[in-house]
Structure formats: C-alpha cells, structure tokens
Amino acid sequence: MDIKNGFVGTVGNTPLIRLNSFSDATGCEILGKAEFLNPGGSVKDRAALYIIEDAEAKGLLKPGGTVVEGTAGNTGIGLAHICNAKGYKCLIVIPDTQSQEKMDALRVLGAEVRPVPAVPYRDPNNYVKLSGRLAAETENAIWANQFDNLANRQAHYDTTGPEIWQQTDGTVDAWVAATGTGGTFAGVSLYLKEQNPQIKTVVADPMGSGLYSYIKTGEIKTSGSSVTEGIGNSRITANMESVPIDDAIQVDDPTCIQVIYQLLQRDGLFMGGSVGINVGAAVALAQQMGPGHTIVTVLCDSGTRYQSKLYNPAWLAEKGLTP
C-alpha cells in the first residue's frame, strides 16, 4: 500500500525532471524540481505546511484559529488549502498586481482576500506590513510571516534539499534559483553545501530586484521591472541571512518569455514566469561552467496561474514582449 494522508501528506517528494531541450543544447544536465506538482500547485506548499505545523507545535495556533499572511499568491494558496484540511480560517493580503487566476483560486478556497495597492516595503501600507498588523488585531490568529519566519527555509532544508541530493545521487554541481522570501534558495543551499561545499549556489534574479547588485557589489540597487510574480526583493530577509551564495545571474523578461515558450513547445512543460528566470539562469550558468555539469533549479508553479498574462498574446504585446 502506498497511500498519502490527505493534502498534508501529499506535499513534497516531487520528481526531478530533465529539461531535455535545454540539456541537449548546452551539454549539461539541466534538471527542474517539479514543485508545480505539489497538491496546492506550487513550491510554497512546503513552506506553508512547515509554518502552520511550527505554530501548532509552539501552541500559537489553536483550533478554530486564523492564519494571516501577505503573499504574492502561492503561499496564500498553500496556506488556504492547509487551513481547510486542518480546520483553520485564512486571511490573505495580496498586491492587486498579481494574476486574477491566483486571486480566484484563493476565493474558491474560502480565504478572505484583501487586494491592496502594490507599494514598496518601506511604505506602512505594504502588503506584508499590513498583514502583520491585521494578524495582531485578529483574535486567535497567527501571522505566517513567510519572509522572516525561518520555518520557511527549514522546510527546504529538511525536504527539498535532501530530495535533490538523493535524486541526483550526489552528482549535483550547481543549484540556481530565484528568491522571493528566499526560503527555497536558502534551505536547499544550506543543505547541499553541508553535503559537498564544492556545489555552486547561484541566485537567479529578475530585473527590478536588488539581490543581483547586492551579491555582486554588496549594495542593494534596483532598476527596471519584470512581468514575473513572486520573485525578486529589495531587502535581505531573515531567511536569506547567513546563506552561502557563490554568484548571481540576472535574467531579463524577453529571455524569460523565450524560455517558458520553449519549455511549452519543445518540452511539453507549461510553466509560470519565475521558471523562465530560473531556467534562463541555469542555461547561462551551463554556458559559464561548460558541458558535463549537473545543474538543478526549480519549476515553481504552472502556467495555468498566468494564462491571462504570460500566455495571452495581447497582454504580452502590451508589454512589448513576443513569445
């Protein structure tokens, strides 16, 4: 018998997929951790589960309680699924720039959704800060606080990292991923470096994010913007502190779009925008390192969450992008 225990028992243990068209073109093994196959549809199911179970273990989240979070969408979707499975309420603050598909999913799941204008972190009305205040004002509620709650990266240190190590039989040479909270990048980097300090850990960064300049020069500088959602940051979160980072690669939107359409048309993989940044960076890294290396990245979520945007020719044309 091989039966998973409900939604919660189905999170994690995702396949590692050889991205054939990109591997064949570069002579490297470019492998994608298939996080879009988690039961809530994204990499964030792992963090959502760890955050909720950590709060339960500490006695902070009690029966009938409410989980409050500020999220670009995927964490909220993961939390909302788990709240339904465990009998909690869920309140989600989300920037109104995020895709309609993610907003709709949150409402279908029964979360209370508060869309707010997308303003920078320094603004007190920023979605993350507002979610913290709402959690403090709500009775019997916890703030998931994914950016600075270390249960987030612990999920990836305990599960994603070991899975990648085992699935590659320890042959992984490099790990590259974009960061939102940094939980995925940090947890996997910390675990892989402990197994083999020679493994290269590389941050993939979209335009408009400050991490590329921070890693290259020590200074957070931002310029431009990106059509991707859920990645990039203008501050170092607690999850990203004291994490071994060897390098950073910046990927622009035209490259991102080219990558996700190649994945769709040549590999049969229908992926979200952050996957374009991740795989675009993995290809650049393959070119830097030369043939014969094994490079692992993340397939964070699926294209179904962005059909009205990245897979809508009219929307793309408005942004000056072509598939």
Ligand code: PMP
């Ligand atoms: N890709 C997508 C689509 C996401 O929603 C997120 C999380 N915001 C990430 C990547 C980055 O994951 P993490 O928060 O673990 O850095």
